[in-house]
Amino acid sequence: MKSKQKIDLVARDLTNEVHEANFIGAKMKSERRYAALGRDYADPDKLRETAGLVKQHTLEHLDKYLEQAEASFERNGAKVHFAFDEDTAKKTVLNIMNEHGCKSMVKSKSMLTEELELLHYLEDQGKEVIETDLGEFILQIDNDHPSHIVTPIVHKNRRGIAKSFEREGLGDYNDDPETITRRARAHLRQKYLDADIGLTGANFVSAESGRIVLVTNEGNARFCMAANKVHIAIVGIEKIVPTDQDLGLFLNLIGRSGTGQQLTVYNQFIGGPKLKDQPNGPEHMHVIFVDNRRTEVLASDCREILRCIRCGACLNVCPIYRQSGGHAYRSVYPGPVGAVLSPLLAGNRFPELADLPKASSLCGACNEVCPVNIPIPDLLLRLRDKAKREGAKEAMKGTPNLAMWATMCSQPTMWKAALTMGHTMNHIPTQLIPHPSAMSWQGTRKLPKFEGGEFRKWFKNRK
Amino acid sequence: MSSDREKIFSAIRAALDPLPKRTAKPEWKRELIVCNPSGEFSSLKEQLADKLAFASSRYCDSFDQLAETLKAENSTFGYCDPELAPLFEKLDGITFETEYDVAKVNEYTFGITKASAAIAESGTIVLKDGDTSSRMGALTPWIHIAAIKESDIVATIPEAIDRFGDDPSIVFCTGPSKTADVEGILIEGVHGPGIQIGFILS
Numbered sequence: 129m130k131s132k133q134k135i136d137l138v139a140r141d142l143t144n145e146v147h148e149a150n151f152i153g154a155k156m157k158s159e160r161r162y163a164a165l166g167r168d169y170a171d172p173d174k175l176r177e178t179a180g181l182v183k184q185h186t187l188e189h190l191d192k193y194l195e196q197a198e199a200s201f202e203r204n205g206a207k208v209h210f211a212f213d214e215d216t217a218k219k220t221v222l223n224i225m226n227e228h229g230c231k232s233m234v235k236s237k238s239m240l241t242e243e244l245e246l247l248h249y250l251e252d253q254g255k256e257v258i259e260t261d262l263g264e265f266i267l268q269i270d271n272d273h274p275s276h277i278v279t280p281i282v283h284k285n286r287r288g289i290a291k292s293f294e295r296e297g298l299g300d301y302n303d304d305p306e307t308i309t310r311r312a313r314a315h316l317r318q319k320y321l322d323a324d325i326g327l328t329g330a331n332f333v334s335a336e337s338g339r340i341v342l343v344t345n346e347g348n349a350r351f352c353m354a355a356n357k358v359h360i361a362i363v364g365i366e367k368i369v370p371t372d373q374d375l376g377l378f379l380n381l382i383g384r385s386g387t388g389q390q391l392t393v394y395n396q397f398i399g400g401p402k403l404k405d406q407p408n409g410p411e412h413m414h415v416i417f418v419d420n421r422r423t424e425v426l427a428s429d430c431r432e433i434l435r436c437i438r439c440g441a442c443l444n445v446c447p448i449y450r451q452s453g454g455h456a457y458r459s460v461y462p463g464p465v466g467a468v469l470s471p472l473l474a475g476n477r478f479p480e481l482a483d484l485p486k487a488s489s490l491c492g493a494c495n496e497v498c499p500v501n502i503p504i505p506d507l508l509l510r511l512r513d514k515a516k517r518e519g520a521k522e523a524m525k526g527t528p529n530l531a532m533w534a535t536m537c538s539q540p541t542m543w544k545a546a547l548t549m550g551h552t553m554n555h556i557p558t559q560l561i562p563h564p565s566a567m568s569w570q571g572t573r574k575l576p577k578f579e580g581g582e583f584r585k586w587f588k589n590r591k
Numbered sequence: 592m593s594s595d596r597e598k599i600f601s602a603i604r605a606a607l608d609p610l611p612k613r614t615a616k617p618e619w620k621r622e623l624i625v626c627n628p629s630g631e632f633s634s635l636k637e638q639l640a641d642k643l644a645f646a647s648s649r650y651c652d653s654f655d656q657l658a659e660t661l662k663a664e665n666s667t668f669g670y671c672d673p674e675l676a677p678l679f680e681k682l683d684g685i686t687f688e689t690e691y692d693v694a695k696v697n698e699y700t701f702g703i704t705k706a707s708a709a710i711a712e713s714g715t716i717v718l719k720d721g722d723t724s725s726r727m728g729a730l731t732p733w734i735h736i737a738a739i740k741e742s743d744i745v746a747t748i749p750e751a752i753d754r755f756g757d758d759p760s761i762v763f764c765t766g767p768s769k770t771a772d773v774e775g776i777l778i779e780g781v782h783g784p785g786i787q788i789g790f791i792l793s
Contacts, residue, residue, distance in 0.1 A: 153775050168626035175624060181617040188613040191603045204759060210596040262781055263772035279772060286773055305773040309781055316782065317731075321693065337755065347730065347768040347783025353760070354726035365599065370616065372755060376748045379763075380624045387771070390626065390646070391713050391748075394783070395763040403759060407691065408726040419595075423602035431606075 132526035135448070135487045138456035146283050150275070150453040153282040158444040160388025161497065168390060179377050180501030183435035186335075186368055187426065193335040193368045194417065200338025204400035206413040217418045218249045221327070221360060224414050225255060228358045230325040232256035234316075236342070236349035237264050238329025239277060239438060240364050240418060242460045243473065258319045260348040262312050269296050275454030275462065278386045278440035283453055316348075326352030326410070330363040331437065332378055336371040339399040340415065343382055343392045350394060359410035361398070365417050366426075366434040372397075378437060381499035386439035425472045430507045433468045435500040442494035442504060448487050457484060464494035468507045471515075482520030485511035528565040547581035554578050621749040626712055635711040635744045636791060642714030646766040647779065648787040657736070657790060658682040661701060664786065666734050669701030672724035675738055678792070679703055691725040702728040702784075706737035707758075709744045709789060710751045713765055716789055717751055720760040735784035737764070740792050 142150075165172040186193050198208045209224075211217035225233065233255060241247065247257045247268070259268040263280040267273065270292050274280030281289070290303035298311045320326075328349045330340035340361045342349045353359050369375060375397070383389040402409030425434055443449045443463030454462035459470035459481060467488060471481040485508045488494075494504040515523035536542045558575050561567070607613070632638035640650040651657050661667060662684060671679050673689035687703070688695075707719040716737040723729055729737075745751050755761055768783030779785045 149774070156775055167629065170627070178617050178619045178623065181614060182619075184614040185616045188607060188610060191600055191607065194600070194603070204757075210599050212595040212598040212602075216595055260782065261772075262770050266772070279775070281772055282775075284773075289773060305776045306778050308773055309770060309778040313781060317696065320782075321696065339755075345769050345771075346781035348781070350726070350730050350762065351782045354730050365603075372752050373621075373749060376621075376752055377619070377624050380626070380748065389765075391715060391763065391765040393764065393766045393769055395765075397755065397761040397763075398759065399757070400759040402726075403720050406720050406723065406726065409720070409760065417599070419599045419602065423599065423606055426603065427606035 133483055133486065134458065134522070134525075135452050135456045135483065139452040142453060145285060146453060147451070149283055149285055151450045153276070153279060154444040154446075154450045157279070157387055157440070158497070161385055161441055161444070164384040164388040164390060168384065175377065175381055176499050176501045179381055179499055180435060182369060182374055182377065183437075183500050184432065186370055187366060187431060187434050190365065190368070190426065193370060194365055197333055197335040197338060197368055198417075200335060201400070201415050202338075204338045206338065206400045206415050209414060209416045211416055211418045211420075214244050214420055217244050217362065217416060217420060218246055220416050221246060221362065222250065222253055222255075224358070224360055225250075225325055228325065228412065230255075230358060232258070232323045233325045233327055234258050234260050234320050234323040234352045234356070235327040236329070236344060236352050237261040237280070238327075238362060239460060240329055240362055240420075241327070242274065243420060244418075246362075256323075258316070258323065260316050260320070260352060261344070261346060262309065265312060265316065266292060273455065276440060276443060277438050277461065277463075277465075283455065320351045320355040323356060325358040325360065326356040327360045327362065328352060330361050330367050331382065332375055333363060333368045334370075334372050334375055334397075335368050337399060339372065339397045341375055341379070342396040342398065343379070343394070344396075345387075345389075345393045347394055349396060353398070353410055354408045357410055358412045358414070359398070359401075360414045360416065362416045362418060364422055365419055366422050378499075382437055382439050385441040385497065385499040421473050421475050424475065425469070428472060429510055430468060430472060432502050433465065433472065433504075433507055435502055436465050436469065437500055439499055441497040441499065445493045445497045447489060447491065447493075452487070457487070459484070464488060464504045464508075465502075468504060468511060471511060479515075479518065479520035479522055482511075482515035482518070482523040483525065485509075485515065486523060526565075528563070544584075550578045550581055621747070624749070625747050628712065632711075635746055636741060638711040639709055639714065639744050639789065639791075642711060643789050644714070646714040647769075648714060648716070648764075648766050648789055650791070651788050652791040652793065654679070654681055655683075657788070658685055660788070661685055661734065664700075664734060666700035668698060669703065669732055669734070670699045670725065670728040671703040672705055672728070672738075674724070675703055675705065678738075691728045693727065696727070696731050699728070699732045701734040701736060702730075702732040703736040703738060704729040706739040706789070707743065707761075708751050708754055709737075709739045710746075710748055710763075711744055712747050715748075715751070716764040716787070717754075718762045718764065719758040721758050726760075730783050733780065733784060734786040734788065735764075736788045736790050738790050738792055
């Protein structure tokens with residue numbers, strides 16, 4: 129393969145094992161999604177369209193809903209913080225830990241904390257941080273990064289995991305998935321009890337009641353809270369929906385879209401510290417609303433991407449993601465959603481990721497499966513345009529210069545002449561054309577016989 | 592911190608001000624999200640039993656059967672909500688404590704706590720903080736038994752949301768704790784219960 133695009137190079141160099149793990153994992157979840165939505169709803173598209181409008185409405189009135197959410201949380205006895213950028217977000221977490229005298233944290237899965245690289249920051253500040261989602265825990269001990277939003281270790285297999293567990297002293301080599309899970313259960317159980325603070329993200333926020341919603345299958349977010357006296361929820365400002373009843377719409381979509389479950393096992397609705405008589409659970413709840421360039425995205429012509437509820441359906445269905453895997457996107461958010469969101473969230477580092485919007489055949493499957501109906505292909509085109517206008521080098525790699533072509537297409541006489549010339553193509557060995565992109569293209573395909581140039585004649589003489 | 596608050600709000604307003612018009616909130620009816628029942632049921636209890644099983648939870652409405660299940664799972668010592676204790680003391684060969692002791696986190700093999708509601712359409716057990724005697728008791732043992740009053744079974748998710756009130760921590764449990772992180776293979780019982788039982792009190 130002659131491509132110079134970074135994503136193609138990564139896909140080319142994947143081992144067969146990793147390629148197969150990515151491909152099968154994604155395909156399986158896609159099939160479950162179709163089965164679950166088709167079984168449960170006569171017209172699932174109506175749900176997707178409604179959910180998309182609810183989120184678009186919320187985003188376009190975000191000042192109002194964010195203010196309402198803040199007031200609701202404070203009424204419930206939670207403390208609300210705001211962090212405009214990455215640094216403030218991390219410092220806010222650290223300050224809360226110090227204020228409560230906390231040394232060790234257990235946390236559940238949060239893509240926002242990946243954006244902030246919160247874990248390394250807190251460790252550098254002398255805190256202990258333990259990831260408790262099984263997949264994230266394995267990534268932590270391997271010093272690796274998630275390759276999928278929902279199933280972070282889709283690129284790993286049981287043998288690698290068993291070796292990591294052996295290395296970390298979690299028992300002799302055993303690659304039975306059940307044994308791996310039981311060992312993690314026993315090990316992490318003690319970590320929850322030893323920690324003094326629990327941190328979670330939030331899948332949704334209800335502005336009306338001041339509740340965050342957490343969606344997990346493992347129950348780790350429940351444990352992070354039940355065993356600790358302080359709870360931090362770190363939340364992107366785009367997670368808000370207007371009312372509690374709206375949550376029902378999204379919860380019915382997120383499990384089915386992501387993993388084909390009617391509902392994810394645990395949906396938690398957390399509005400504040402525990403009740404006085406409840407013996408377990410947080411006495412303090414802190415909610416940190418983080419911007420980290422989300423308002424820049426809101427100001428852009430790609431604001432629809434902020435509707436995303438991180439279900440991963442677009443990754444699973446994407447022919448590019450299935451071939452390349454998540455790491456090929458070189459950023460926190462992979463797949464079609466990542467190809468839009470990652471370059472936008474990169475701020476002035478946009479040119480470095482400007483090739484990602486090209487990692488798509490524009491087949492439209494991502495839009496079709498999206499539970500909030502994000503027109504991802506349109507957004508990809510807008511970002512390709514932005515990359516071109518800004519002259520981002522990363523986006524131009526391997527792209528032939530099309531200036532001659534453009535001139536020809538815009539001059540009718542030249543176009544007509546070219547069509548006449550087209551027939552001569554059938555008599556020369558085209559594989560010898562010494563142009564790099566022509567040679568690369570013909571490396572895997574044959575140019576079909578030219579049969580054009582007759583349309584105008586036909587059109588003129590038609591009866 | 593207040594300056595970050597101002598920065599965010601002014602950035603939002605600056606982003607939204609140029610919009611020529613803003614999307615209205617769509618009106619949608621509750622029926623939109625109610626899923627096909629996939630079967631015919633003569634009562635909510637019957638539907639709940641079917642959907643609990645579909646979600647890999649278990650349905651139970653007899654004390655004798657519950658005692659058998661616990662013994663079959665080698666689970667004879669656990670935790671029970673003190674208010675429910677008089678009901679479950681009659682379980683033959685089963686003992687429990689009514690005060691959760693964290694030092695015994697690995698000794699309690701079952702936990703019995705109250706459910707605030709159950710949702711028939713999805714086989715979901717609803718736990719509210721105000722009805723849960725111990726969050727740890729409902730979470731850490733291998734088997735969780737949620738005691739559901741038959742009158743607390745609701746048909747749909749929107750009806751369960753209607754009952755939220757001002758409770759600070761509500762959990763929907765649809766099945767046992769599970770993961771498919773390792774090669775997509777489903778394993779039950781990660782951090783929470785490996786067996787979830789909905790026990791109906793008539």
